Amino acid sequence: MATRRNLNRSLLLALGLAGALLAAPAFGQAYPTRAVRIIVPFAAGGPADIYARFIAQRLQEAMGQPFVVEDKPGAGSVIGTDVVAKAAPDGYTLLLMSNTHTVNETLVPGKPFALMRDFVGIAPINYSDLVLVANPALKASSIKDLLKLAKAQPGKLNYASSGVGTPYHMAGELFKSMAGVYLVHIPYRGSSGARTDVIGGQVDMMFDAVTTMVDQIKSGKVKAIATTGRQRSDVLPDVPTVNESGVPNYEATIWLGLMAPKGTPKAIVERLNEAVSRIASQPDVKQAWGRQGATPMVMNAAAFDKYLQDDIAKWAKVIKSANIKAE
Missing domain, CATH: 3.40.190.10 (Periplasmic binding protein-like II)
Structure with a gap:
């Protein structure tokens, strides 16, 4: 009788473990189950706002839930960015960011967040x-x-x-x-x-x-x-x-990307990365953006994190060398 109880207990544990393993990938697959906010820390009507709304619409079509853009400008992008830094890391509050953020890492040392400490990169969008x-x-x-x-x-x-x-x-x-x-x-x-x-x-x-x-x-x-x-x-x-x-290796563009609060589950980050990358790779998107002078950027989340780190270092060198101070 004891042996049968032990066997039943072991079977239940095994079934529970199997269920957990099966449910793990489903977590990312099920996301999102409600509306997602994309915070744009720049003024309404600008390129960041326009491309955020384009991506939001395409993500809504692809993922079956509303993606709502909220403009929160101020303090050179710091105000809106801080809103996302303080948001729950559950994938329901995202940041539309640009190279303004990588510049600000050095230019604005007193801001209440650090890009690579408080955020995780999701995907780039495009550059102009x-x-x-x-x-x-x-x-x-x-x-x-x-x-x-x-x-x-x-x-x-x-x-x-x-x-x-x-x-x-x-x-x-x-x-x-x-x-x-x-x-x-x-x-x-x-x-x-x-x-x-x-x-x-x-x-x-x-x-x-x-x-x-x-x-x-x-x-x-x-x-x-x-x-x-x-x-x-x-x-x-x-x-x-x-x-x-005559100036080899010179490159200075305006680029846009998406980030999320640090601690956002990897499955959600990867699901969003795949969705954004798929949107940016569509021929009609390439053509539409091309007419606007923008080129799609596609890379996985790890590559995007490396891109961010390199861009921070690039502008830090320029800012320190020229002794640039924020107004």
């Missing part, structure tokens, strides 16, 4: 090239001309940006560092004023989004010197890259 444009009166129409002019007159040439620490500012500082030239940075509060003054000739040049400047380039209001990706932009295929024009 910038273009270096100049007022037509500037006596330089190529990177070679610009370097020659800048070295002959150090500190005389200047470039505008939408503010300290923005991707446009950091593109300029990376260029200065890698090209060995000195250009005076003139920060604005937003890109609109910077563009107006470059077109008007009050400032010599600026780095800006390709799609924003393409009409100004075609109309002759500014001239394109070079784009900032590793390969030429599909939107401006006749404009060479900085990399091919």
